[in-house]
Amino acid sequence: MNLQSFCEGIRLNPEARQLLLDFQKDEAGYQQHKQQFYNDRLSFFDAVKQSSNYRQLFLYLYVRFAIDAYEEYVIRGIEEQIYFDTFSDIGLWCSNCKRDFGEYGIQEYDWLSEHIQLRLFKLGRLQFQPCVFDRELEVEGKKISKHQIVLGVHIPSGESLEAQQVEESFERAREFFRGITPIFICNSWMLYPNLSEVLQPSSNIMQFQKKFSIYQVDHEARQAEERIFNKLCSDPSEYDELSSLQRNAKAYLMAGKKLGTGFGIKI
Structure with a gap:
């Protein structure tokens, strides 16, 4: 090379x-x-x-x-x-x-x-990273142990989040990391439950969120603002409105509400 x-x-x-x-x-x-x-x-x-x-x-x-x-x-x-x-x-x-x-x-x-x-490796639309789970948890009747190796999921920007491409990425990860039980975890603004007040249920982001069981929420994190507006402002009125997502998110923030992050797990 x-x-x-x-x-x-x-x-x-x-x-x-x-x-x-x-x-x-x-x-x-x-x-x-x-x-x-x-x-x-x-x-x-x-x-x-x-x-x-x-x-x-x-x-x-x-x-x-x-x-x-x-x-x-x-x-x-x-x-x-x-x-x-x-x-x-x-x-x-x-x-x-x-x-x-x-x-x-x-x-x-x-x-x-x-x-x-x-x-870390990018397999199709998503990136995956083996990591150690930090707690004990039961999801859909399946127990995940503290210190168990799971697969962290990251969502690079710059591409659409089409449902088919997302599912293909998960399938590729199951094959690529054959020695690891296919349990996926993700910490992202896209998993913040209250996004349902900003986005339509049919949106790619909300469809992605539905793939995970949310087990923790951070209401104070400002990752959503960083990702949606490419900057952080103390006054949300200063944010751009160049897309429907920006317009809706800005209105939501100006109403005194917050956009945090969610921690999700997918079995």
């Missing part, structure tokens, strides 16, 4: 590609960063953030790390499309960085480190 093939595979923005081609980093310095990343991730973050262009440096390093990780994908027999789909998140967050900070780079360096370490 080389830089050009990787950038084409994840469909990285042409301007971001040029940034990578122009980036100056000696090989010894790269290897030092790589060793620090795998030995002590937090100190690696701190070291990179000392750079004046740390967002561009994170982008350069993560692309290099991802290219190096290709060999491990091959060893494990994971198909190339899953590799590109998984690391397409780099392109997504690179574009978000441009939107939020006016420059191509990576700000979500902690999140993307999971992909680099092969702890």
Whole structure:
């Protein structure tokens, strides 16, 4: 895997590609960063953030790390499309960085480190990540033990959430993680029960929510506002109204109500 093939595979923005081609980093310095990343991730973050262009440096390093990780994908027999789909998140967050900070780079360096370490995979529409369940729970007559390995579900932005694509992702996850009991957990604004006051029951988000049994709610979380409006404002009247979801969510918030997150489990 080389830089050009990787950038084409994840469909990285042409301007971001040029940034990578122009980036100056000696090989010894790269290897030092790589060793620090795998030995002590937090100190690696701190070291990179000392750079004046740390967002561009994170982008350069993560692309290099991802290219190096290709060999491990091959060893494990994971198909190339899953590799590109998984690391397409780099392109997504690179574009978000441009939107939020006016420059191509990576700000979500902690999140993307999971992909680099092969702890998370995108299988169709959804991302999946083996994790340890934090409690005992009984759902639909089935007991889930504390510390049991389950599959965390993440919903990347930028694509529709069609029911068929969602179900295909769950099926792919059951096959991909054959050694793990197919119990799925998800913490997302899309699972907030009161979304039913904002969205139609037929909406893709509400159909997705119906797949889960909600076992906990955080009314104070503001992830919904971040995802719907791409920013946080102390005064909801400042939010945009560029889509029906934004209009409905803004009206809901201006009425003094909250949009939190839900914790759901799917057996």
